[in-house]
Amino acid sequence: MSNSTYILDEKLLASKGQRFLNYLLDNIMVLALLFVLGVILGLIGSLFELHGIFVWLDNIGDLEGRLIFILITIVYYAVTEGIFGRSLGKLITGTIVVDENGVKPDFADILKRSFSRIIPFDGLSFLGNSGRGWHDSISDTYVVNKKELEEEVKVFHEFNLIGNNEVI
Secondary structure: OOOOOOOOOHHHEOOHHHHHHHHHHHHHHHHHHHHHHHHHHHHHHHHOOOHHHHHHHHOOOHHHHHHHHHHHHHHHHHHHHHHHOOOHHHHHHOEEEEOOOOOOOOHHHHHHHHHHOOOOOHHHHHHOOOOOOHHHHHHOOEEEEHHHHHHHHHHHHHHHHOOOOOOO
16 A cells, blocks of 8 residues: 555635635525524524513624624534535535645634634635635635545545555
8 A cells, every 4th residue: 555645736726716606605504594593592582481582682783793693604614614524605516625635624624714714804815816715724724626636536546556566
């Protein structure tokens, strides 16, 4: 067996269009989650006659709303990318989050990635020259085309098997 390690080829990076679509779809998902949270809180308030919940929901200020949005965003990305290696947007666009070796990053890197998203304008930072967002660079992760990555890794490992003697 070969000891060589696959290193990601940057030609596999998701396009800026895919990244932008990921951004839009994931923001829609976060807004949907916020709506569902509001409905659940409303139902809990109605079922248990907790009128304070309605007062709080009616009086959420701009700062509170932004903090809740940030919290839901961090949880959404940490859970989806931490468990599946991809968010709903990435699932739809056929992209996935990987480390430099083309494998799912560890949870610490996913948390770095998720918390880095609160940096202002991070959501559009992938539009720069490198095509990688700040949350990618900070966490040493990459967003790549899943099928192309799988094919390249398969070819890499098959190439490394050439010349190796099988032991039966």
